[in-house]
Amino acid sequence: MFKTKNLSPQQLSAFTALILSLPIAVGIWVLTWDWLVALVSLVVTFIGGYLLIRFVLESFIYRKIKLIYKFIYQTKATKREETYYKYILPQKGIDEVRKDVEQWAEQRSAEIELLKTNEAYRKEFLQNLAHEFKTPIFAIQGYVDTLLSGAMENPEVSKRFLENTSRNVDRMVNLVQDLDEISRLESGEQPLNKENFVIQDVIRETYEALSIKTNARNIRCSIKKGCESPITVFADKEKIRQVLNNLIENAAKYGKKDGSIVASVYKTDGRHVLIELSDDGIGISEEHLPRIFERFYRTDRGRSRDVGGTGLGLAICKHIIEAHGQAMHVRSKLDIGTTIGFTLDARKE
Template sequence: MKIKKTYSFAFWTSLILTFTSFVTFYLGSYIFLNIWLPFISALIFICVVYTFSFFIIQFRVEKFIYLRIKNIYENVSLLDASDLNKTAVSADLDMLSLEVQKFAENKQQQIQNLNLREGYRREFLGNISHELKTPLFTVQGYLLTLEDGAMNDKRIGKKYLKRANKGVDRLISIVKDLDLISKLESNDLNLNKQTFNIVELVQEVFDLLEIEAKKRNVTLLLDKHYEYPIKVIGDVERIEQVLTNLIVNSIKYGKINGATIVSLEIAENNKVLVKVKDNGEGIKEEHLDRLFERFYRVDQSRSRDQGGSGLGLSIVKHIIEAHNEQIFVKSKIERGSEFSFTLEKFKQV
């Protein structure tokens, strides 16, 4: 075992002190008393002085270090100061140094995380302000125009009311989505889990989005014909929302005259992997880690032109995690994107 540094200090200090005392006493007895001490007396003197010196010095050094280490513990909250009573303080100053270093590194990491979160918070507040401000100003602008006399022209009045109503719808959509995310994050949303056929649900979502897809001439397809139903367990309404958000995104940001393909795979651990793939322009790797953040947009101007609340992918992630499942994303520039998530497969008895 490595010799403790305080023991080493006490050893050498006691040795020097004993040697100095012996020489002083031995020479003093000869000079003043004209006596040479016998060997046995000299040996006893050395042993007694060295032993007392060692233990006194060791005790005082430990006490000295203890008080200062305790002060460090209390000042930096590295550990509870009461922990010092459980182990000898003299045991390892190197260990203390390592503890302080770990503490400093941990605090530095915490500071970096706080700075990162603060950046996200500022960005989130800026985004939500922009998302709410745009439709609010739109509605206000049309209503003020109508108030200034445009209402007298029935054709213009009807058109402006329709546009104002569209702005209100977008505001309602943002508020609803924020309320849903808040409930998901606080575990305040009760999932109505049941067994359902995921193949049938995908086809129903395709039917709902058929008109949306035709606007960009996007074909909605299953990767193959599924002869038998694939039954999973989950909240049908919420999983429909997940599929709708993912497929709508693939239509909006996929290639015009392209295709959105949904595939279903039986995975390990009694899971079904649902994949939604498009052949659009893809997403840069630097954006993938932040795709599921609220209001995060890869292309700010293009994304807002497409409409939506900017909360779709965040809602998708929260719904899947509320099911205790996982969601994944893969994308390559000019080769398209693939979003996938797992669901629990129904076990037939």
């Protein structure tokens, strides 16, 4: 069946000219009973109508459509686009043009939503950054003002205030270093020095390095039964050590006293190795799970600051693992515990 929905300008011109010329030719034939005159009038009327209608369409309609397309692309037309405007666009029907404009509108709408989300994230990030710096700066200012107001005369007070000032300075230094670490990871300025190494050895070394913190809370650190057999991965050893250090330190901070931290290591598809660290601590509520790898995001702001840290540890872990071309995941239940894992490439020959 003949469809007029997606006719090009040429087809629409020809169709309209034919509709106009047929009645005129029939009328002339009825008046003259000369089929030759009627045929000539049909051809002349069809050609004249076709040229006139096509001229009107291209001059007053498709010229406006070209402007719409140029507005959509928001750029001076390149040679490729000029070719498109000259040869391809005139072949499109109005309905096809409508679909193009609707598709463009949907894309712009999605981009606007993304920009709004990014803007909200940026504002939240700046607020958190200002708050993280404000706390130690105000504390330092308070200690210094107190010392200058006469507290220096008391050696015991001045020593305590200077020690507190030093701790807040250290906190600011750690914050700046963590921010610098993330910036370099994002920009690719920190190349990865990949090598083959046994992941269980690095886990045990990290357990040992953090033994003072874990022993203080009587937390047992172990490798899951059945996962002790050495498994070799291909990654940046020191960067992975940093990831494990952050994850185990978090588990020690938020895990319950007299609890446990268990590491699991599995070969997955022969090309990757899965590493998971589980604790039996307080857990994380479901609404917080999608955001725990964001910078400065804290599930409990007051409690998180009490136990220390810059709020950037998990964000750094995520960037390191993503720099390896891998991903992190988290599972957690309140009052049951949390498991955070990541994958690495298996041994490379």
